[in-house]
Amino acid sequence: MRWNICIVGAGKIGQMIAQLLQQSVNYSVTVADQDLSALALIRAAGIATKQVDASDADALSTSLTGFDAVISAAPFFLTPSIAAAASKAGAHYFDLTEDVAATNAVREMAKDTKTAFMPQCGLAPGFVGIAGAALAEEFDTLECLHMRVGALPLFPTNALKYNLTWSTDGLINEYCNPCDAIASGELVKTAPLENYEILSHDGVDYECFNTSGGLGTLPETLLGQVRDVSYRTIRYPGHCEILKLLLHDLGLERRRDLLKEIFETALPRTNQDVVLVFCTAKGSKNGQLREKSYINKSFSREIGGEVWSAIQVTTAAGVLGVVDLMRQGKLPRAGFVRQEQVKLADFMGTEFGGLYAAGDVLAQYRAA
Incomplete structure (x- = not known):
């Protein structure tokens, strides 16, 4: 099943996530941001964009209608607004935040959602x-x-x-x-x-x-x-x-x-x-x-x-690995989902988890 993904945030990590999704046959991708100059860089790579103010949950929810999932690659202080918009739009929600207060806000929202809410999906946490x-x-x-x-x-x-x-x-x-x-x-x-x-x-x-x-x-x-x-x-x-x-x-x-x-x-x-x-x-x-x-x-x-930095690659692979497992039906489809509910072998077996496989030091030692 092909998923339609919206990434909110056109910064360095948002760009990396968008590039990886664009290369996959399993996804179509759109990037939303308020910054027109950042969106221009995304469009130059052949990726669809939307200009939207992520701090306005009502306006954002309208823009998110029709997407299977939303990935927040925006600053942590926008997390509650983006999560609320995703919930209203009926989309699964993922983010990269390490901020505890923002995560707690997402957990609270997840109690009333009919879709999955999975924050902290990058490197650490993630x-x-x-x-x-x-x-x-x-x-x-x-x-x-x-x-x-x-x-x-x-x-x-x-x-x-x-x-x-x-x-x-x-x-x-x-x-x-x-x-x-x-x-x-x-x-x-x-x-x-x-x-x-x-x-x-x-x-x-x-x-x-x-x-x-x-x-x-x-x-x-x-x-x-x-x-x-x-x-x-x-x-x-x-x-x-x-x-x-x-x-x-x-x-x-x-x-x-x-x-x-x-x-x-x-x-x-x-x-x-x-x-x-x-x-x-x-x-x-x-x-x-x-x-x-x-x-x-x-x-x-x-x-x-x-050329992409190691932190961009590992962060993008972290969130997209769990998104891919969600698409495959290997994770709960409603409520709050924790990182530790993901099986490492399942994650590494996704097309995006394979980016971590190159850095698996002990596996390299065993293969040598």
Whole structure:
């Protein structure tokens, strides 16, 4: 069955999602945005567009009539408006938000919808929750599950050792908002930038620390089944110390507008990036204490004659993999749908999940 998809948001991620859908025989795609210059870039690629104000739920719902599904690739603060419009239009709803408050608003709306509402479908939250849940299922009893994810420049040149690869607003939220976790069997909120640790992969040292939103609903799902669940962001060593200076010592956690201006003025964007997913679970299996890791390392690549960053590819593949499973009837068609309801093997078997397969490090080792 061919699906008609509307993407709300013509930014970098919206463009990537649209390109992938355009190349599929299973979808037709339209991109909606208020920005005419952004829509012009989309039209130049031969993709249909609509000019619409996403903050006006009533007007947007009219524009969404007739679509099977809506994907929000807009800023997180527009999430409630877009979700409400999708519900009114009778379309399935997906988004990429890591914002907890926005996700809670979508969950509330999903109680009264006749279509599926599935937020947090990108990389983290999103794919990492699918991978983490798959690891957890391999144990008879689970002791701990730790998920680490980073989107990093391949060639860092500044003191932060970082380039902008994602939404600046979303990045600042991750650094400033409380973080969900399970500690000693209890749901807890932890402070961002804390629980510092070092990990190494392929001879490269990284640092990790708490950030907000990456776990999605996984702690709720695993509550009562595990002692500890955590999510931390991966960066190159030295990044966290500078962030604490900016946010705490200089007080920019209270001036997010100024912090955004500083980041967008001083930190260039790059397509030369790497996305590292590093999940580890420990528990009992067949009477033995066991540990298992899942590692996925993705790089920027050329698709359709254009170079796309690793964060664009993994984020777009994250949402489109679950959209494709919904189209195939392998996910619930109504109400709130969690990432951990997706089977990793099913996801990787979709035409879009295959983009993650190239970064499946352990599968490459097994094949070597």
